[in-house]
Amino acid sequence: MFKMPVYHAPDFTREPLASAPNARIARVVRDGVAPEGFHSTSMFPEYVKVDGVWRLAKQSRMDASMVVARDDAGAPFIRVVENRNLKQGDQVVLGRTERGEEGIYLHENGFAVPRDDIEGDDWGAPGDGGELAGEDAFVFRQGRSRETSFARDYDRLYELLRYEREHGKIVWVMGPAFAFNADARYAMQAMVENGYVDGIMAGNALATHDLEGSMFHTALGQDIYTQQPYRNGHYHHLDVINRVRRSGSIEQFVCDYGIRTGIVSACVRNNVPMVLAGSIRDDGPLPEVVGNVYDAQGAMREMVSGATTLICLATTLHTIAAGNMTPSYTVTEDGTVRPVFLYAVDISEFAVNKLLDRGSLAATTIVANVQDFITIVARQLGVI
Incomplete structure (x- = not known):
C-alpha cells in the first residue's frame, strides 16, 4: 500500500545554522x-x-x-x-x-529514508525508488534505458494514483501521440471520467487531433484504429479547427456537435481544466490555445501550483518546462510538507534522460510507448 514519505525538516538549533545571519x-x-x-x-x-x-x-x-x-x-x-x-x-x-x-x-534530503528505517515497501524520496543504494562502488544499470525493468515503477504508480485521486492533485502533461491511437484515447478518457485527472497541460496538436478523432475517427487524416488514410483526410483537422473557432470555444463546440468521446470531451464534461500552450508551428489554433509563450508559462505555473503528482508523456519540451517549474515538495493547507511526485514517460531514452540532465532530479523516468503505457495503467486501475 502507498505510504506517504515523511518530511524531515532541518535542525535549526544546531550549528552552524543556529548562528547563521539573516539573509x-x-x-x-x-x-x-x-x-x-x-x-x-x-x-x-x-x-x-x-x-x-x-x-x-x-x-x-x-x-x-x-x-x-x-x-x-x-x-x-x-x-x-x-x-x-x-x-x-x-x-x-x-x-x-x-x-x-x-x-x-x-534542504535536498528532506524526504530521504534513514538507512535503519528501510523496509521493502518504503517509498522514500521521489525518484529514488524507495531504497538507498548499497555500499558497492560499481553496480549495473543505474541509468534508465530500454533494458531497465520498470515493473516496480508501474506498481508504485498504481498505488500512488489511487491515493492521489482521494488526497492530491494529479496533472498530466501530454504530447499529441495519444490522439493518434483509439485505445489510448479511450484509456485517457476513462482516466478523466474516473477522477484520475485534475488538469491537463498540452499543446494545440493534442486537442486538435483528439477532437478530430471524435468527429472523424481520424488523426491527420488516418483512421485512429486501422491507420488507413481517408480521401482528403488532411483537411479533417483543419475543418475541426475551423468549426471550433466558429463555435467560439472548445466547450461550445463539444455542445454544438454533441461530442461524447475523447480526452477533450471528457475534460469539458467533467470540468477538468486544460492549459494549451501555443507553438510557432500551430495550425489555427483552437481558441483556447495561449499564443504568448510567457502567458502560457504563467498558466502552466498556476496549474502546477498545488499539484502533488505530475505525469509527463511523450512531449520533450513540455516535460522539461513542467519539470523546471515543479518543486520537489509542496506545503499543504495544514502546514505539512509533502513530496511532489514527477514521472516522465517517453519511448526515447534521450527524452527522459534530458529531464534529469536539466536538473529535475526528483523524477521517475520510464522508457515506454505512451499509448501502451496509458492503456496498461487504465486497465490496472480498473477504469477500462
Missing part, C-alpha cells in the same frame, strides 16, 4: 530586473532566515528569485517569483551559497 535583501528598482547577486531557487526546499527565523517558501520552482513579503500583521513570508515578474519595491533575497552562510539553506 541579505535588496530592493527591486526596475520591473523585471533582479538586484545583482540575487539568489536563484532550485526544485528542493529552501529556507531563508528573516527576522531571526528560518522560513520555507510554500510554493517554489527552479530558476526564480525569492521575495520577502509581509502579511497584514507584518509577519514575513517567502514568495518565489520569476525574475520577469518582479515588481519595483520587491525585497529580493541575495546570496549564492546554500549551506546557511548567507541565511539561505537548501
Whole structure:
C-alpha cells in the first residue's frame, strides 16, 4: 500500500545554522530586473532566515528569485517569483551559497529514508525508488534505458494514483501521440471520467487531433484504429479547427456537435481544466490555445501550483518546462510538507534522460510507448 514519505525538516538549533545571519535583501528598482547577486531557487526546499527565523517558501520552482513579503500583521513570508515578474519595491533575497552562510539553506534530503528505517515497501524520496543504494562502488544499470525493468515503477504508480485521486492533485502533461491511437484515447478518457485527472497541460496538436478523432475517427487524416488514410483526410483537422473557432470555444463546440468521446470531451464534461500552450508551428489554433509563450508559462505555473503528482508523456519540451517549474515538495493547507511526485514517460531514452540532465532530479523516468503505457495503467486501475 502507498505510504506517504515523511518530511524531515532541518535542525535549526544546531550549528552552524543556529548562528547563521539573516539573509541579505535588496530592493527591486526596475520591473523585471533582479538586484545583482540575487539568489536563484532550485526544485528542493529552501529556507531563508528573516527576522531571526528560518522560513520555507510554500510554493517554489527552479530558476526564480525569492521575495520577502509581509502579511497584514507584518509577519514575513517567502514568495518565489520569476525574475520577469518582479515588481519595483520587491525585497529580493541575495546570496549564492546554500549551506546557511548567507541565511539561505537548501534542504535536498528532506524526504530521504534513514538507512535503519528501510523496509521493502518504503517509498522514500521521489525518484529514488524507495531504497538507498548499497555500499558497492560499481553496480549495473543505474541509468534508465530500454533494458531497465520498470515493473516496480508501474506498481508504485498504481498505488500512488489511487491515493492521489482521494488526497492530491494529479496533472498530466501530454504530447499529441495519444490522439493518434483509439485505445489510448479511450484509456485517457476513462482516466478523466474516473477522477484520475485534475488538469491537463498540452499543446494545440493534442486537442486538435483528439477532437478530430471524435468527429472523424481520424488523426491527420488516418483512421485512429486501422491507420488507413481517408480521401482528403488532411483537411479533417483543419475543418475541426475551423468549426471550433466558429463555435467560439472548445466547450461550445463539444455542445454544438454533441461530442461524447475523447480526452477533450471528457475534460469539458467533467470540468477538468486544460492549459494549451501555443507553438510557432500551430495550425489555427483552437481558441483556447495561449499564443504568448510567457502567458502560457504563467498558466502552466498556476496549474502546477498545488499539484502533488505530475505525469509527463511523450512531449520533450513540455516535460522539461513542467519539470523546471515543479518543486520537489509542496506545503499543504495544514502546514505539512509533502513530496511532489514527477514521472516522465517517453519511448526515447534521450527524452527522459534530458529531464534529469536539466536538473529535475526528483523524477521517475520510464522508457515506454505512451499509448501502451496509458492503456496498461487504465486497465490496472480498473477504469477500462
